[in-house]
Amino acid sequence: MSLLNNPFDPARETALVTGAGNGIGRAIAQALVGEGVRTVFADVNGETVTQAVASSPRPELAVTWIGDLAKRDACDALLADARAAVGTVTHFVHSASPARREADHAFAVSGDTWQQMHAVNLDAGFYLARELARPLIAAREPGSFLFLTSLHAGTPRNLPHYSTAKAAMTMLVRELAKTLGRFGIRVNALVPGAIAAGGFVADPALARHIPLGRLGHSEDLAPMALAVLSNRVSAYVTGAAFVVDGGLSLTNWFEPPELGDL
Ligand SMILES: NC(=O)c1ccc[n+]([C@@H]2O[C@H](COP(=O)([O-])OP(=O)(O)OC[C@H]3O[C@@H](n4cnc5c(N)ncnc54)[C@H](O)[C@@H]3O)[C@@H](O)[C@H]2O)c1
Numbered sequence: 001m002s003l004l005n006n007p008f009d010p011a012r013e014t015a016l017v018t019g020a021g022n023g024i025g026r027a028i029a030q031a032l033v034g035e036g037v038r039t040v041f042a043d044v045n046g047e048t049v050t051q052a053v054a055s056s057p058r059p060e061l062a063v064t065w066i067g068d069l070a071k072r073d074a075c076d077a078l079l080a081d082a083r084a085a086v087g088t089v090t091h092f093v094h095s096a097s098p099a100r101r102e103a104d105h106a107f108a109v110s111g112d113t114w115q116q117m118h119a120v121n122l123d124a125g126f127y128l129a130r131e132l133a134r135p136l137i138a139a140r141e142p143g144s145f146l147f148l149t150s151l152h153a154g155t156p157r158n159l160p161h162y163s164t165a166k167a168a169m170t171m172l173v174r175e176l177a178k179t180l181g182r183f184g185i186r187v188n189a190l191v192p193g194a195i196a197a198g199g200f201v202a203d204p205a206l207a208r209h210i211p212l213g214r215l216g217h218s219e220d221l222a223p224m225a226l227a228v229l230s231n232r233v234s235a236y237v238t239g240a241a242f243v244v245d246g247g248l249s250l251t252n253w254f255e256p257p258e259l260g261d262l
Contacts, residue, residue: 014037017032018042019148026052031223036058038085063082079128099200102158109161117161136183147190151193173188194210195218206248210247211248214246215246
């Protein structure tokens, strides 16, 4: 049997994807149902998440959930609703994040904007992962969790609320991977480069700095997400961060070399 055939076991495995209404979360959630995995699509935006489910390869496997994950009672409702809809969630993807606005620099960002960024990315990510781990541990079932972090966990973005939330999330992945490994629950990070999704307005001129010559699409992230999520493909992978950026993070103050005639 080919190693990459059947990366999931739809009879036992189920998924929950936050931020599934748009961009990278939508691409991953749609790819999961495409693999036959029953998947909860969670988002604060009812219109986009309903549309994401409707345009899925197999909408009958998708469950729509609408709520604001900055609120703890909404996270509790999501946990209960997901369990009622698909049973124990074995695969968790945390892609929800408020949009980044260039105007929110260090002297402009409001307390609410700061709070919301950390609440959705970090607080909800931690709480949902921990509470999803409990039933897996009780049932002695393996799990696989994936967090969307950022290159700006390690380099400034002029948006301190965003970079600090992603830096903390990067450490959260490593903490959870270490704690949950003994239970067969793997926790990893996916690190996108400049992806023309909804979260930020991509300047096409950026392509000049990307060795592969173009901005990314959300769909560029989905195959790697599936590979890392899959307990068959990535059984021995935890606490790792996978950069999917077309080489953007290789850029520095040196231009690529002139190669002359080859
Ligand atoms: N796009 C990029 O270039 C890029 C780069 C690095 C990291 N990331 C990360 O990848 C993830 C997805 O990014 P994207 O560009 O696809 O974003 P996006 O804005 O297209 O999608 C994010 C989704 O999260 C939802 N959301 C926002 N607040 C929420 C809340 N309170 N409760 C529930 N859902 C909420 C939004 O409605 C939206 O559908 C984010 O975590 C982002 O930080 C993106």
